[in-house]
Amino acid sequence: MQRIKQAKILIDGELVTRDVLIDGKTITRVAEHIESDVETIDAKGAFLSAGLVDVHVHFREPGFEYKETIATGSAAAARGGFTTVIAMPNLNPVPDTPARLAKQIALNQSSAAVHVAQYGAVSSDLTATAISDIVGMSQAGAAAFSNDGKGVQTADTMLQAMQAAAKVNKPLVAHLEDDSLLHGGVMNAGAQAEKIGLPGITGLAESSQLARDLVLAKATGVHYHVAHISTKASVDLVRIAKQQGVKVTAEVSPHHLLLADTAITSDNALFKMNPPLRSQEDRQAVLAGLIDGTIDMVATDHAPHGMVEKAQSFKLAPFGITGIETSFQLLYTKLVKTGIITLATLIERMLIAPVNAFNLEAPVSVTVGATADLVLFDLAHKDTISADEFVSLGKNTPFIGWEVYGKTLMTWVDGNLVYQAN
Structure with a gap:
């Protein structure tokens, strides 16, 4: 099991702070505060989305x-x-x-x-x-x-x-x-x-x-x-x-x-x-x-x-x-x-x-029962797009050097962490 604490999630169009509990591939609990001794990730107010x-x-x-x-x-x-x-x-x-x-x-x-x-x-x-x-x-x-x-x-x-x-x-x-x-x-x-x-x-x-x-x-x-x-x-x-x-x-x-x-x-x-x-x-x-x-x-x-x-x-x-x-x-x-x-x-x-x-089998929100396909974005982090940081083999973009916000911190697929920023 994993707990993501103090994440901002969208509920009815508004960002609210919630803790999220993941058991295997599934989100099992979303609440203002969850007490648990499982592995915990402190989101520190970052935006958690499906x-x-x-x-x-x-x-x-x-x-x-x-x-x-x-x-x-x-x-x-x-x-x-x-x-x-x-x-x-x-x-x-x-x-x-x-x-x-x-x-x-x-x-x-x-x-x-x-x-x-x-x-x-x-x-x-x-x-x-x-x-x-x-x-x-x-x-x-x-x-x-x-x-x-x-x-x-x-x-x-x-x-x-x-x-x-x-x-x-x-x-x-x-x-x-x-x-x-x-x-x-x-x-x-x-x-x-x-x-x-x-x-x-x-x-x-x-x-x-x-x-x-x-x-x-x-x-x-x-x-x-x-x-x-x-x-x-x-x-x-x-x-x-x-x-x-x-x-x-x-x-x-x-x-x-x-x-x-x-x-x-x-x-x-x-x-x-x-x-x-x-x-x-x-x-x-x-x-x-x-x-x-x-x-x-x-x-x-x-x-x-x-x-x-x-x-x-x-x-x-x-x-x-x-x-x-x-x-x-x-x-x-x-x-x-x-x-x-x-x-x-x-x-x-x-x-x-x-x-x-496209009638895809993918979650659309951070809710109980949804598959834990999740991404955590730091909306306050200012970054500069750099080809050196790309994971893709392709570096061909005109956006190199643009200043942007919203850095991806972590991405989970089926509850498994598949990307974590340095």
């Missing part, structure tokens, strides 16, 4: 272990305060059959420090027009389905995938990208791209495909989830679709909430991500969408790469930045401490909404 949930991560194994492994990626998740994640299928081999999916799930379970659920691929190798065996992969344990990294280019493929996903009652998650509108772009199309001299990607590559998909989603009744939404037009489309009863949810990544393309002042590929950083108007729109609930949740799109790759020019470097170790700190610092949203809202968007939307 572990955060990220529905969009890339752990790169198998196929790209020099970028990340399941072990390093899940350890990074624990350092970031996450106890449950869903891993994307752009691996080698791609988990696009029931057998491959089952093998990947077994690999996740044997290697991970946190709970790692797995996406199945919508179509073979993420690019085929014929859909995968979605029913079979669902039976093999797929949490949801996505071709993340690739947009589904034909309406017929998307329609068939939605029909199959609806049949098994699993979310279909879309990386929105119309290839015919890319034209070799590497950052957001607009004045900043022209100023730097880099080819741009129009927001229409995202929003036009989203409009197609929302019509199909309404027709099929599937739970359709929008990955890394980035444009004002896309937020407006999701808002209208929700009003019309479409079963749609959406996520936004921390970088699209905090940065616009004006942050890119030189050919620095640490700012290269897909979708790209958009305009200030787009950034303000996704933030407004997160606040009003049009955008349901935050997801990091944690995308580690080798530093040699990311040291290349914008035109040659791969898309993607890391995010799972910095997301809570960044959003707590820039959104909660500044009064833009409350801590309760941030936890709702980073924990409760993902669990509910």
Whole structure:
């Protein structure tokens, strides 16, 4: 048994001081004061929450272990305060059959420090027009389905995938990208791209495909989830679709909430991500969408790469930045401490909404009977983001050097301590 004493927990949106008793995997008591001679951790007023949930991560194994492994990626998740994640299928081999999916799930379970659920691929190798065996992969344990990294280019493929996903009652998650509108772009199309001299990607590559998909989603009744939404037009489309009863949810990544393309002042590929950083108007729109609930949740799109790759020019470097170790700190610092949203809202968007939307078996609060997937944050601790402290193999982020609050002190999974700060 373990006792965590003098922790702040959220009850009805307010922080209150409580002691928490853990027996094995389960929280057995929460009270103002618990007398016990068991192992005790003095939280000293730090914030104790159920572990955060990220529905969009890339752990790169198998196929790209020099970028990340399941072990390093899940350890990074624990350092970031996450106890449950869903891993994307752009691996080698791609988990696009029931057998491959089952093998990947077994690999996740044997290697991970946190709970790692797995996406199945919508179509073979993420690019085929014929859909995968979605029913079979669902039976093999797929949490949801996505071709993340690739947009589904034909309406017929998307329609068939939605029909199959609806049949098994699993979310279909879309990386929105119309290839015919890319034209070799590497950052957001607009004045900043022209100023730097880099080819741009129009927001229409995202929003036009989203409009197609929302019509199909309404027709099929599937739970359709929008990955890394980035444009004002896309937020407006999701808002209208929700009003019309479409079963749609959406996520936004921390970088699209905090940065616009004006942050890119030189050919620095640490700012290269897909979708790209958009305009200030787009950034303000996704933030407004997160606040009003049009955008349901935050997801990091944690995308580690080798530093040699990311040291290349914008035109040659791969898309993607890391995010799972910095997301809570960044959003707590820039959104909660500044009064833009409350801590309760941030936890709702980073924990409760993902669990509910994806029907995950993860606790959403520090309550008696809940699984002891927990994280302890020091909200008063001021820190500077440093790549030297990352557990992830990926150091590719533009947030190095930012001052943040909300350091992760400890993370527990099933009652076991899986991360402790130095």
